[in-house]
Amino acid sequence: MRRTRIAHALGTVTGCAGLVLVGTLIGSPGLRATDDDHSSSDAARIERGLQIAPVHLTYAAHNRKLVGLGSYIVNAAGECNGCHSAGPMTQFTAGHNPFFGQPEQVNTATYLAGGRDFGTLSAPPSPHIVSRNLTPDKSGLPEGGATFAEFYQTIRHGLDHDRAHPNCSATVTTNCFPHGPGLPPFNGDLLQIMPWPAYREWTDHDLQAVYEYLKAIPCVQTPSEAVAGVHACF
Numbered sequence: 001m002r003r004t005r006i007a008h009a010l011g012t013v014t015g016c017a018g019l020v021l022v023g024t025l026i027g028s029p030g031l032r033a034t035d036d037d038h039s040s041s042d043a044a045r046i047e048r049g050l051q052i053a054p055v056h057l058t059y060a061a062h063n064r065k066l067v068g069l070g071s072y073i074v075n076a077a078g079e080c081n082g083c084h085s086a087g088p089m090t091q092f093t094a095g096h097n098p099f100f101g102q103p104e105q106v107n108t109a110t111y112l113a114g115g116r117d118f119g120t121l122s123a124p125p126s127p128h129i130v131s132r133n134l135t136p137d138k139s140g141l142p143e144g145g146a147t148f149a150e151f152y153q154t155i156r157h158g159l160d161h162d163r164a165h166p167n168c169s170a171t172v173t174t175n176c177f178p179h180g181p182g183l184p185p186f187n188g189d190l191l192q193i194m195p196w197p198a199y200r201e202w203t204d205h206d207l208q209a210v211y212e213y214l215k216a217i218p219c220v221q222t223p224s225e226a227v228a229g230v231h232a233c234f
Contacts, residue, residue, distance in 0.1 A: 045072040047118055049213075052076060054106035059216040070213025072135035073206055074112075081106065084131045086222075111135075113220035118193050127165040127175040129193045130131070135220045139229045142214035144231045151211050158196040160189060 046065050049072030050057075059067045074080045085091045085107070092098070096105035114133040120126040136222035137144040142151065146161070153159045166188035168176035177186040186192065202210070 042069050045069055048072055049075065053213075053217075055108050055111055056218050056224065057104070057213075057216040058218075059212070061210050063216070066209045066212040067216045068076055069206070070209035070211070070216075073202070073210050074213055078210075080134065080198055081112055081114055083194075084114050084134050085110045086113070088116075089181065092116075108218075109154045110222075112177065112214070112217060113222050115224070122177060122186065123191060125174050128178055129165070132162075133220065133222065133225065133231055134214055135217055135231075136215055137219055137221075140215060142211060148211050152207055153194055153209055154191070155202065155210075158190040158194070158199045158200070160191050162228065163188070167211075 008074045013161065037099045042065065047070035049068040050064075051071065052075050053071045054075070057067060057071075081091060082088075088099075090107055092102075093105045093107045096102050098104040112134040114131040116131040118129040118131070119127055132143060134143055136142050141147065146154070150161050166172050166176050167186065168178050177188050179185070190196075219231075221231050221233050225231040
């Protein structure tokens with residue numbers, strides 16, 4: 001996650017069911033609780049998660065349960081794509097927006113690729129809060145290269161490893177949070193808007209499942225990222 005990026009700052013987690021094919025990805029870190037410890041209680045959510053995944057998934061056979069559970073959390077419980085797409089009008093393909101009474105189909109071209117602008121939280125030079133791209137890059141890791149340790153710290157403690165919206169200082173005067181009397185005491189080390197205070201209550205097993213799911217989805221490089229030369233898929 002520590003890399004040069006466009007000034008994204010969300011603060012840094014259906015129509016057609018995705019076809020699940022078994023492939024290979026980088027091995028996952030060890031779990032704090034074994035997959036078998038959860039298999040019976042998670043079975044229904046795992047199968048449902050695999051059914052509703054809107055994109056093609058690639059994962060190793062031994063990660064099927066984690067990926068399925070992660071899909072359920074991301075797509076059914078967390079509804080992460082609602083914020084981590086470019087906005088309501090890009091979340092669904094044209095003519096397939098369920099809010100308009102149309103048959104639902106997620107826009108796979110923008111799925112979890114970020115870009116939604118939530119505006120500013122304070123007076124200028126407060127940065128615009130823009131949702132991050134959660135898809136893997138050419139490294140195969142989510143969020144453009146985040147390790148599980150970084151992902152864990154982000155969700156559990158709200159840490160922004162990109163430092164995309166720091167507090168203003170003598171040397172940082174733009175795209176930063178101003179401070180002073182009458183201004184909110186923003187902490188530029190923490191993600192803003194991103195509901196990590198709620199998501200941090202996920203179990204370690206849930207966090208591992210979400211991470212493995214994000215590894216299993218396709219890479220998406222947005223047009224602005226292509227121009228900036230970041231989040232390359234190959």
